[in-house]
Amino acid sequence: MSTNWSLAKRMEKVIDLLSPLVLPLVIIAIWGAATKFGNIEKVILPEPLQVVETFVSLVRSGALLDHLLASFVRIMKGFALGTLAGVSVGIISGFSRRVGRLLNPTIAFIRTIPIYAWIPMLILWFGIGESSKVIAITMGVFFPVHLSTEEGIRNIDVKYIEVAKILRLGRLFVLRKAVVPAALPFIITGIRLGLARAWMVVVVAELIAATSGLGYLISDGRQLFQPDVMVVGMMTIGIAGVAMDALIGRIERRALKWRVRFEGYREASL
Amino acid sequence: MSRSKLQIRNLHKSYASGTGEVVALKEVNLDVKRGEFLSIIGTSGCGKTTLIRLIAGLSNHYQGSIRLNGRSIVGPDLDRGMVFQEHRLFPWLTVEENIALALNGKRSADKGALVREHLDLVGLLGFEKAYPHQLSGGMAQRVAIARALINRPEVLLLDEPLGALDALTRMNMQQELASLWEKEAITMILVTHDIEEALFLSDRIAIMSSRPGTIRKVIDVPLLRPRHRASHNFVTLKEEVMKEFHIEAAETPQDSYEI
Numbered sequence: 001m002s003t004n005w006s007l008a009k010r011m012e013k014v015i016d017l018l019s020p021l022v023l024p025l026v027i028i029a030i031w032g033a034a035t036k037f038g039n040i041e042k043v044i045l046p047e048p049l050q051v052v053e054t055f056v057s058l059v060r061s062g063a064l065l066d067h068l069l070a071s072f073v074r075i076m077k078g079f080a081l082g083t084l085a086g087v088s089v090g091i092i093s094g095f096s097r098r099v100g101r102l103l104n105p106t107i108a109f110i111r112t113i114p115i116y117a118w119i120p121m122l123i124l125w126f127g128i129g130e131s132s133k134v135i136a137i138t139m140g141v142f143f144p145v146h147l148s149t150e151e152g153i154r155n156i157d158v159k160y161i162e163v164a165k166i167l168r169l170g171r172l173f174v175l176r177k178a179v180v181p182a183a184l185p186f187i188i189t190g191i192r193l194g195l196a197r198a199w200m201v202v203v204v205a206e207l208i209a210a211t212s213g214l215g216y217l218i219s220d221g222r223q224l225f226q227p228d229v230m231v232v233g234m235m236t237i238g239i240a241g242v243a244m245d246a247l248i249g250r251i252e253r254r255a256l257k258w259r260v261r262f263e264g265y266r267e268a269s270l
Numbered sequence: 271m272s273r274s275k276l277q278i279r280n281l282h283k284s285y286a287s288g289t290g291e292v293v294a295l296k297e298v299n300l301d302v303k304r305g306e307f308l309s310i311i312g313t314s315g316c317g318k319t320t321l322i323r324l325i326a327g328l329s330n331h332y333q334g335s336i337r338l339n340g341r342s343i344v345g346p347d348l349d350r351g352m353v354f355q356e357h358r359l360f361p362w363l364t365v366e367e368n369i370a371l372a373l374n375g376k377r378s379a380d381k382g383a384l385v386r387e388h389l390d391l392v393g394l395l396g397f398e399k400a401y402p403h404q405l406s407g408g409m410a411q412r413v414a415i416a417r418a419l420i421n422r423p424e425v426l427l428l429d430e431p432l433g434a435l436d437a438l439t440r441m442n443m444q445q446e447l448a449s450l451w452e453k454e455a456i457t458m459i460l461v462t463h464d465i466e467e468a469l470f471l472s473d474r475i476a477i478m479s480s481r482p483g484t485i486r487k488v489i490d491v492p493l494l495r496p497r498h499r500a501s502h503n504f505v506t507l508k509e510e511v512m513k514e515f516h517i518e519a520a521e522t523p524q525d526s527y528e529i
Contacts, residue, residue, distance in 0.1 A: 026303065057468075072486050122480075128408050149281065159354070159356065159358050160358065160360060162328060163354075163358050163360075165327075165344045165345075165346045166326060166328070166350075166351070166352045167346075167348075167371065167372045167374065167417075167421070168346060168347060168348055168374075169371070169374045177360070177363070177371060178360060180361075181360070181362040182362070184362075255371075256362075257401075258361050258362040258363075258401045258402075258403070258405075259361070261360075
């Protein structure tokens, strides 16, 4: 009986591990079938196998790694700056009502303008080099991080603030021991959104003006009628993005081990 | 009146609601003696929580006077500890961190020893590293009591601290509170709607009536300690208090058994 039971448990683990792969495999199958049996030109949609070959050759030549690294460095610079600024300004404007009143209307106004609309302006001011791209990414990261940090700070249960008052805890101490930990789930969600935004902005910036990076690779592929190169570029962005998000997810789980989290129901039925 | 620890005179508190001004407390007068255990009982909405929050200093908008050791209360301070109905432990801190939190500022070298001493006091040694979500309701409330006591307050304010616990745990905790009170010799003020709890713990019981909230009557509880809930005097006194709330007991005090 017990071996049966552990077998069932192991099966469940395998299913749990494999289930994220189901959808990609289905999509690749449909894609393969469409290119094989459908009447689709290869310059419109390449075959999956063609993409794999291009991927291998781009890896071999080192070009893919170079482009990935170029994008990655830009993202890390902008992501670090944007997160730092977003978290610090968010904490201050969330903790102090007056600073919030001073900054938030302006921040909300700028936030509604798509970052992509800023890129031509930033190129005008900072040239087509690295700095305009890094600044665009920084801005793209700043707004979601700031918004969710501030929301998190304001979201703390007043009951804890009352405890802090009863215990006569200093404000900075309360910020450190209560407000920021309470806001941490929000802050981390903001950072994840910021990271996704960083990838979007870097690709757009590289599409507009660059000589390296995955966005440039895609745009180059389009100009040379190489849709396989475009697909490789897109997929590399997706994989790199997911990997970085998973890394943050790990950090999140470690930092929030005090929390009992709803992991979703096991069964699919309602 | 110099013998009284806490002195409340002509306390009046009202607040604005959507439809106008609501009087929460009106002409409340109360004296709490040094080392006394006093309970405030009343139905929900009678203003008893408002009263204890004013004593705690969580609101400054009131008329009249609240004096502790002769000084007006202007805000929270460490001479008053408080335990709320919910444990209000910080979920991201462990049990020992939650208690040590109360020692903020004090750079005492034996912080750890002090924390352990208070954990021992509430019978939770060994749970230092647990997070609040790993504790039962009763255990969490014990930690909250330890947190409130570690600064050695002169008055411990208890705002229905056992209200959310199951009946058995509650009786257990009432015993713990009684022995804590005897051991620590702290003045305690308990807000509750549980008549038996008030009788089990208190030297005196202040009965509140609502709309507007005021203290209708203060009764003495001249029962010896430790108290027994089933004793004749206890039951008689309980019926007396129940009558104050228009709850009539069955016709005769002796229960009739169906055989």
